[in-house]
Amino acid sequence: MSQADDLAFYAEIKPDLIEKGLEGMFVLIKDAALVDVYPSYKDAYDAAIAQFGQAQVTIKKVELQEPVEII
Protein backbone atom coordinates (compact mmCIF):
# COMPACT_ATOMS: atom_id res chain seq x y z
CA MET A 1 0.00 0.00 0.00
CA SER A 2 1.27 3.46 -0.85
CA GLN A 3 0.51 6.87 0.55
CA ALA A 4 -1.55 7.50 -2.57
CA ASP A 5 -3.75 4.57 -1.54
CA ASP A 6 -4.09 6.07 1.95
CA LEU A 7 -5.09 9.43 0.49
CA ALA A 8 -7.60 7.81 -1.85
CA PHE A 9 -9.07 5.99 1.14
CA TYR A 10 -9.22 9.28 3.05
CA ALA A 11 -11.14 10.89 0.20
CA GLU A 12 -13.68 8.07 0.46
CA ILE A 13 -14.24 8.40 4.20
CA LYS A 14 -13.97 12.19 4.41
CA PRO A 15 -17.71 12.90 3.99
CA ASP A 16 -18.43 10.52 6.83
CA LEU A 17 -15.79 12.14 9.04
CA ILE A 18 -17.25 15.57 8.37
CA GLU A 19 -20.75 14.31 9.05
CA LYS A 20 -19.57 12.95 12.40
CA GLY A 21 -18.29 16.38 13.38
CA LEU A 22 -14.63 15.46 13.22
CA GLU A 23 -13.55 18.51 11.22
CA GLY A 24 -10.30 19.87 12.63
CA MET A 25 -9.21 16.49 13.97
CA PHE A 26 -6.33 14.42 12.61
CA VAL A 27 -6.83 10.94 11.21
CA LEU A 28 -4.14 8.29 11.17
CA ILE A 29 -4.33 5.98 8.17
CA LYS A 30 -2.24 2.87 7.60
CA ASP A 31 -2.54 0.54 4.60
CA ALA A 32 -5.70 2.29 3.43
CA ALA A 33 -7.46 1.71 6.74
CA LEU A 34 -8.44 4.16 9.44
CA VAL A 35 -6.46 3.59 12.64
CA ASP A 36 -7.94 6.33 14.81
CA VAL A 37 -8.76 10.01 15.13
CA TYR A 38 -6.68 12.41 17.25
CA PRO A 39 -7.00 16.01 18.40
CA SER A 40 -3.54 17.06 17.24
CA TYR A 41 -0.86 16.23 14.70
CA LYS A 42 1.50 15.37 17.56
CA ASP A 43 -0.95 12.91 19.07
CA ALA A 44 -1.45 11.23 15.71
CA TYR A 45 2.26 11.06 14.96
CA ASP A 46 3.24 9.73 18.37
CA ALA A 47 0.50 7.11 18.13
CA ALA A 48 1.80 6.09 14.71
CA ILE A 49 5.32 5.62 16.05
CA ALA A 50 4.06 3.70 19.08
CA GLN A 51 1.93 1.35 16.99
CA PHE A 52 3.81 1.02 13.74
CA GLY A 53 7.36 2.16 14.38
CA GLN A 54 9.04 3.45 11.27
CA ALA A 55 6.42 2.09 8.87
CA GLN A 56 4.79 4.39 6.35
CA VAL A 57 1.61 6.03 7.62
CA THR A 58 -0.53 8.95 6.54
CA ILE A 59 -1.78 11.70 8.84
CA LYS A 60 -4.47 13.97 7.49
CA LYS A 61 -6.28 16.88 9.02
CA VAL A 62 -10.00 16.65 8.43
CA GLU A 63 -11.04 19.78 6.58
CA LEU A 64 -14.15 20.43 4.56
CA GLN A 65 -12.20 22.42 1.97
CA GLU A 66 -8.75 21.06 1.21
CA PRO A 67 -6.41 24.01 1.82
CA VAL A 68 -3.95 25.29 -0.73
CA GLU A 69 -0.98 26.70 1.12
CA ILE A 70 1.06 29.48 -0.43
CA ILE A 71 4.82 29.83 -0.35
Place this chain on the structure above:
Amino acid sequence: MDPNALRHFGTALPVAPKFLRPSRMAGAPRRIMLGQGFSQDAEEFRKRGAMLPIQVGIPSSLAAQMQAQGQTPPPPEELTAIVDTGASITAIDVTVAKRLGLPVTGSMDIAGATGAASQPLFAALFRLPDPFIEWDPMPIAGAQLPNAPFSVLLGRNVLCSMTLSYDGKSGRFSLVL
Protein backbone atom coordinates in the same frame (compact mmCIF):
# COMPACT_ATOMS: atom_id res chain seq x y z
CA MET B 1 4.30 41.32 29.97
CA ASP B 2 1.54 39.00 31.08
CA PRO B 3 2.96 35.44 31.12
CA ASN B 4 -0.33 34.23 29.71
CA ALA B 5 -0.25 36.68 26.84
CA LEU B 6 0.95 34.05 24.43
CA ARG B 7 -1.91 31.75 25.33
CA HIS B 8 -4.44 34.50 24.86
CA PHE B 9 -2.77 35.57 21.67
CA GLY B 10 -2.87 32.10 20.26
CA THR B 11 -6.53 31.50 20.92
CA ALA B 12 -8.09 34.90 20.33
CA LEU B 13 -7.07 35.57 16.77
CA PRO B 14 -8.76 34.22 13.66
CA VAL B 15 -5.57 32.35 12.80
CA ALA B 16 -5.77 30.34 16.03
CA PRO B 17 -6.53 27.00 14.33
CA LYS B 18 -3.19 27.22 12.54
CA PHE B 19 -1.29 28.23 15.66
CA LEU B 20 1.51 25.85 16.45
CA ARG B 21 2.18 25.92 20.15
CA PRO B 22 5.83 25.10 20.90
CA SER B 23 6.38 21.76 22.58
CA ARG B 24 9.17 23.04 24.81
CA MET B 25 10.74 26.37 25.46
CA ALA B 26 13.03 27.91 28.02
CA GLY B 27 10.39 30.11 29.63
CA ALA B 28 7.58 32.13 28.12
CA PRO B 29 7.14 34.66 26.80
CA ARG B 30 10.58 35.01 25.28
CA ARG B 31 12.03 37.89 23.39
CA ILE B 32 13.98 36.46 20.51
CA MET B 33 16.25 39.12 19.16
CA LEU B 34 17.73 37.99 15.91
CA GLY B 35 19.79 39.73 13.30
CA GLN B 36 21.25 42.11 15.83
CA GLY B 37 24.81 41.00 15.28
CA PHE B 38 24.83 41.17 11.53
CA SER B 39 27.78 43.18 10.23
CA GLN B 40 25.91 44.16 7.16
CA ASP B 41 24.49 47.35 5.88
CA ALA B 42 20.92 47.98 4.88
CA GLU B 43 21.60 47.07 1.27
CA GLU B 44 23.11 43.73 2.20
CA PHE B 45 20.19 43.10 4.53
CA ARG B 46 17.81 43.90 1.69
CA LYS B 47 19.53 41.33 -0.49
CA ARG B 48 19.84 38.61 2.16
CA GLY B 49 16.58 39.06 4.00
CA ALA B 50 15.79 38.14 7.59
CA MET B 51 17.68 34.90 8.10
CA LEU B 52 18.20 32.97 11.30
CA PRO B 53 19.79 29.70 12.39
CA ILE B 54 17.44 26.83 13.20
CA GLN B 55 17.77 23.13 13.86
CA VAL B 56 15.75 20.47 12.09
CA GLY B 57 15.78 16.73 12.63
CA ILE B 58 13.60 13.68 12.89
CA PRO B 59 10.88 13.81 15.58
CA SER B 60 12.07 12.74 19.03
CA SER B 61 9.53 9.92 19.18
CA LEU B 62 11.02 8.45 16.01
CA ALA B 63 14.55 8.94 17.35
CA ALA B 64 13.60 7.09 20.54
CA GLN B 65 12.08 4.29 18.49
CA MET B 66 15.27 3.96 16.46
CA GLN B 67 17.41 3.88 19.58
CA ALA B 68 15.21 1.19 21.08
CA GLN B 69 15.89 -0.90 18.00
CA GLY B 70 19.63 -0.40 18.25
CA GLN B 71 19.78 2.15 15.46
CA THR B 72 21.57 5.46 15.68
CA PRO B 73 19.16 8.27 14.88
CA PRO B 74 20.59 11.15 12.87
CA PRO B 75 21.10 14.25 15.03
CA PRO B 76 19.26 17.49 14.24
CA GLU B 77 21.12 19.59 11.72
CA GLU B 78 21.68 23.32 11.84
CA LEU B 79 20.11 25.04 8.86
CA THR B 80 19.39 28.57 7.79
CA ALA B 81 15.80 29.75 7.64
CA ILE B 82 14.44 32.94 6.16
CA VAL B 83 11.48 34.74 7.68
CA ASP B 84 8.86 34.64 4.96
CA THR B 85 5.63 36.46 5.72
CA GLY B 86 4.46 35.51 2.24
CA ALA B 87 4.50 31.81 3.11
CA SER B 88 1.36 30.54 4.79
CA ILE B 89 3.19 27.47 6.06
CA THR B 90 6.73 26.64 7.07
CA ALA B 91 8.53 24.75 4.32
CA ILE B 92 11.82 22.94 3.81
CA ASP B 93 13.78 22.12 0.71
CA VAL B 94 12.80 18.59 -0.30
CA THR B 95 16.40 17.53 -0.95
CA VAL B 96 17.43 18.65 2.54
CA ALA B 97 14.41 16.95 4.12
CA LYS B 98 15.35 13.66 2.47
CA ARG B 99 18.96 14.01 3.55
CA LEU B 100 17.79 14.49 7.14
CA GLY B 101 15.59 11.41 6.90
CA LEU B 102 12.40 13.26 7.77
CA PRO B 103 9.40 10.94 7.55
CA VAL B 104 6.65 11.79 5.08
CA THR B 105 3.20 11.78 6.64
CA GLY B 106 1.16 13.05 3.74
CA SER B 107 1.03 15.67 1.06
CA MET B 108 -0.56 19.03 0.46
CA ASP B 109 -1.24 21.40 -2.37
CA ILE B 110 1.24 24.26 -2.45
CA ALA B 111 0.90 27.30 -4.67
CA GLY B 112 3.85 29.51 -5.43
CA ALA B 113 5.22 31.96 -7.92
CA THR B 114 5.85 29.19 -10.42
CA GLY B 115 2.50 27.49 -10.08
CA ALA B 116 0.79 24.93 -7.87
CA ALA B 117 1.88 21.40 -7.09
CA SER B 118 1.38 18.65 -4.56
CA GLN B 119 4.30 18.55 -2.13
CA PRO B 120 5.19 16.06 0.59
CA LEU B 121 4.43 16.91 4.19
CA PHE B 122 7.25 15.97 6.54
CA ALA B 123 7.19 15.42 10.29
CA ALA B 124 10.14 17.17 11.90
CA LEU B 125 11.65 18.29 15.13
CA PHE B 126 12.02 22.05 14.66
CA ARG B 127 14.08 24.22 16.99
CA LEU B 128 15.06 27.81 17.42
CA PRO B 129 18.27 27.09 19.33
CA ASP B 130 18.87 30.40 21.06
CA PRO B 131 16.75 30.94 23.02
CA PHE B 132 15.54 27.39 23.03
CA ILE B 133 12.11 26.90 21.52
CA GLU B 134 11.05 23.58 20.10
CA TRP B 135 8.17 22.15 18.11
CA ASP B 136 8.17 18.35 18.12
CA PRO B 137 6.83 17.19 15.80
CA MET B 138 5.97 19.99 13.43
CA PRO B 139 4.44 19.31 10.01
CA ILE B 140 6.65 20.99 7.41
CA ALA B 141 5.79 21.22 3.73
CA GLY B 142 8.26 20.30 1.05
CA ALA B 143 9.48 23.00 -1.32
CA GLN B 144 11.95 23.38 -4.14
CA LEU B 145 14.64 25.77 -2.90
CA PRO B 146 17.70 24.89 -4.98
CA ASN B 147 20.69 27.23 -4.85
CA ALA B 148 19.06 29.43 -2.23
CA PRO B 149 21.20 30.60 0.74
CA PHE B 150 18.53 29.13 3.04
CA SER B 151 16.79 25.78 3.13
CA VAL B 152 13.75 26.63 5.25
CA LEU B 153 10.98 29.19 4.89
CA LEU B 154 9.70 30.26 8.30
CA GLY B 155 6.06 30.74 7.44
CA ARG B 156 3.01 32.25 9.01
CA ASN B 157 1.92 29.09 10.84
CA VAL B 158 4.88 29.82 13.14
CA LEU B 159 5.03 33.60 12.76
CA CYS B 160 1.40 33.94 13.79
CA SER B 161 2.52 33.36 17.36
CA MET B 162 5.21 36.04 17.18
CA THR B 163 5.70 39.74 16.63
CA LEU B 164 8.06 40.50 13.77
CA SER B 165 9.91 43.79 13.60
CA TYR B 166 11.78 44.49 10.37
CA ASP B 167 14.14 47.45 10.44
CA GLY B 168 15.35 47.76 6.89
CA LYS B 169 17.15 51.03 7.54
CA SER B 170 19.55 49.54 10.06
CA GLY B 171 19.63 46.00 8.67
CA ARG B 172 18.00 44.35 11.67
CA PHE B 173 14.97 42.35 12.53
CA SER B 174 13.56 40.81 15.65
CA LEU B 175 11.02 38.19 16.54
CA VAL B 176 9.19 38.34 19.82
CA LEU B 177 7.40 35.29 21.11
